[in-house]
Structure formats: structure tokens, C-alpha cells
Amino acid sequence: MYDVVIIGGGAAGLTAAIYACRKALKTLVISPEYGGQTNLTSHIENYPGFIVSTGWDLMAKFKEHAEHFGAETRTGKVITVEKKGEKQFHIHFDDGSKEDCKAVILCHGKLPRPLNIPGEKEFLGRGLSTCATCDAPLYKNKAVAVIGGGNAALEAVEELQHVGAKVTLVHRRDQFRADEITVKKVKALEGVTFILNHAPVAIKGDKYVTCFEIEDVNTKQKQELKLDGVFSEIGHVADSTMVKDLCKLNPAGEVIVDDAGNTSCPGIFAAGDITPVKYKQTVIAAGEGAKAALECHRWLTGGKATGEYSK
Numbered sequence: 001m002y003d004v005v006i007i008g009g010g011a012a013g014l015t016a017a018i019y020a021c022r023k024a025l026k027t028l029v030i031s032p033e034y035g036g037q038t039n040l041t042s043h044i045e046n047y048p049g050f051i052v053s054t055g056w057d058l059m060a061k062f063k064e065h066a067e068h069f070g071a072e073t074r075t076g077k078v079i080t081v082e083k084k085g086e087k088q089f090h091i092h093f094d095d096g097s098k099e100d101c102k103a104v105i106l107c108h109g110k111l112p113r114p115l116n117i118p119g120e121k122e123f124l125g126r127g128l129s130t131c132a133t134c135d136a137p138l139y140k141n142k143a144v145a146v147i148g149g150g151n152a153a154l155e156a157v158e159e160l161q162h163v164g165a166k167v168t169l170v171h172r173r174d175q176f177r178a179d180e181i182t183v184k185k186v187k188a189l190e191g192v193t194f195i196l197n198h199a200p201v202a203i204k205g206d207k208y209v210t211c212f213e214i215e216d217v218n219t220k221q222k223q224e225l226k227l228d229g230v231f232s233e234i235g236h237v238a239d240s241t242m243v244k245d246l247c248k249l250n251p252a253g254e255v256i257v258d259d260a261g262n263t264s265c266p267g268i269f270a271a272g273d274i275t276p277v278k279y280k281q282t283v284i285a286a287g288e289g290a291k292a293a294l295e296c297h298r299w300l301t302g303g304k305a306t307g308e309y310s311k
């Protein structure tokens with residue numbers, strides 16, 4: 001039996017693993033893939049100690065660090081966390097297998113937010129992408145649209161322009177959520193078209209995307225952009241189905257935690273983007289992961305817990 005199973009192998013989960021292992025807890029990290037959202041960022045300039053790094057490189061270091069201190073890793077998808085008794089949980093996988101542990105730290109992050117427009121399901125992976133870092137190189141000399149006004153969207157524009165794509169940014173407002181420094185940098189790029197105050201309506205094509213229909217949010221006038229690809233960079237949503245009967249969730253599906261990472265279920269802790277923590281950043285997820293692991297250790301060793309749910 002593991003002392004702790006950490007669900008999720010992004011910044012929060014891998015940092016939690018480093019801290020758990022250094023407290024000599026027998027630790028297993030489970031994730032469908034390692035690196036989380038950070039993997040999808042081509043250049044991180046705000047992780048202290050690394051003036052610039054690719055998300056992939058930074059996360060590879062996190063994983064190496066966790067394994068160095070003894071964390072075991074398993075690739076897989078968890079479907080349910082079952083509480084069997086005091087300090088006893090079963091972690092069930094989609095292939096029917098399970099792992100046993102005394103405590104759980106949820107760090108499973110979020111999934112790309114769906115556009116909920118016609119053509120989305122049909123063309124996902126066939127011209128519609130949610131990962132510019134993964135797919136941008138396929139679009140050299142091609143026309144693409146990026147949807148969104150946050151850091152991810154603006155960085156996707158930058159990446160696509162860099163590989164030689166002809167990029168149009170479509171955003172539903174005329175204000176951006178992205179950092180000002182990024183907006184300024186992207187506005188200065190050559191050959192990028194901005195279509196503001198327009199919402200996505202439909203993605204069309206034959207075998208692959210050929211057209212993106214958008215609508216002016218004020219006049220409701222529709223227009224069709226002829227292009228080869230659409231990058232949806234509109235944020236992420238939480239899926240906490242695996243603990244829905246054990247932990248309190250907020251209306252956004254995030255796992256509610258106190259200031260120490262305790263959830264409403266003793267023995268289950270949570271950290272990173274799956275919690276309501278403000279400012280979803282790699283450095284914040286890492287810090288929250290460390291905190292949750294320390295709190296988990298306190299709980300497992302009978303120490304006096306500090307959080308609201310532990311009183």
C-alpha cells in the first residue's frame with residue numbers, strides 16, 4: 001500500500017511528490033501524461049531560476065527531480081477514488097485495475113474548455129487543435145485562426161507566426177486577459193490580423209477544416225474565414241467526477257480546499273489548477289503542491305493539522 005497516491009503529473013503533482021518523498025512517504029504519481037499544462041507553453045519566462053525555458057524542459061526536470069527522491073510513476077487514467085476506511089483509499093483506473101493508499105493528493109488540473117459549436121467534435125485533430133505548441137509546426141505557410149484573448153491564445157499566435165503561418169486572432173471582446181507585455185509583443189508581430197468583438201459560430205470543412213464562421217457580437221453579422229486550421233485557446237475546465245461523492249466542489253467543478261490544501265474529505269488533499277486557487281500559474285501550482293504534501297504528511301503522522309477542514 002502506498003502512503004500517498006498523487007493524481008496528476010503536472011507542476012502541482014510532481015512538486016507534491018518531491019515533498020512527499022523527502023518526508024519518506026511511499027509515493028505513487030498517476031497521470032495520463034506528465035508535465036500538465038506547462039508542457040504546452042513554448043517559453044516560460046516567469047518561473048524563478050529559469051529566465052527562459054520551454055515548458056517541456058521545465059517539466060522534464062520536475063519529473064526527474066521527483067523520481068530522484070523515489071517517487072514511482074504510473075501512466076493511467078483514474079476514474080474513481082473510493083474511501084474504504086480510516087487512512088484507506090482505493091484508486092480505480094479506467095482499465096479496471098486499482099491501487100491502494102492511505103492518503104490522496106488531487107493535482108489533476110483541467111481539460112481544454114469546449115467551444116460548444118458545430119464542427120468542434122468532427123474536426124478536433126483534423127484542423128482544429130487545442131495545442132499550438134504541439135501542432136504549430138504543421139501550419140507553415142498555412143492560414144490559421146486562433147480563438148481567445150488570454151495568455152495561451154496570444155502565445156499561440158506568436159508561435160504560429162514564428163513557424164510561418166498566416167495568423168488571425170479572433171477574440172470575443174476588445175480587451176485582453178493576457179499580460180500586457182505579451183499583448184504588446186504580439187501586436188508588433190508582422191502579418192497578424194486581429195478580429196475583435198467576434199465570437200465563434202461554426203467550424204466547417206470536408207475531411208479537414210477549410211472554414212471558420214464567426215459572428216460580430218454587436219451587429220450579429222456573420223462572416224466565414226477560409227483557412228486551414230483553427231486553434232482553440234479559450235482556457236480550461238475542471239473535471240472532478242472521480243471525487244464528486246467525497247469532496248466538496250464549487251460550481252466550476254473545482255475541488256474546494258482550505259489554506260493548507262485539505263479538502264472536505266479527511267485524507268484527500270488537493271493542489272494546483274483543480275482547486276479554486278487564484279492565478280493559475282506553474283509557480284503557484286508548484287507551491288500549492290508542496291503545501292498539500294506537507295499537510296498530507298502531518299495528517300498521516302498524526303500531527304495537528306492547521307486547515308479549516310482539519311479542525
Ligand code: NDP
Pocket residue numbers: 041043044045046113114115147148149150151152153155172173175176177178199200233234235236279280281
Ligand atoms: P484564460 O481564461 O486566461 O483566457 C481564456 C480566453 O478565452 C479569454 O480571453 C476568454 O474570453 C476566451 N473564451 C473563453 N470561452 C470562450 C468561448 N466560448 N468562445 C470564445 N472565447 C472564449 O485562459 P488561458 O488558457 O489563456 O490561461 C489560463 C491561465 O494560464 C491564465 O492564468 C494565464 O495567465 C496562464 N498562462 C500563463 C502563461 C505564461 O505565463 N507563459 C501561458 C499560458 C497561460 P474573455 O476574455 O472574453 O472571457
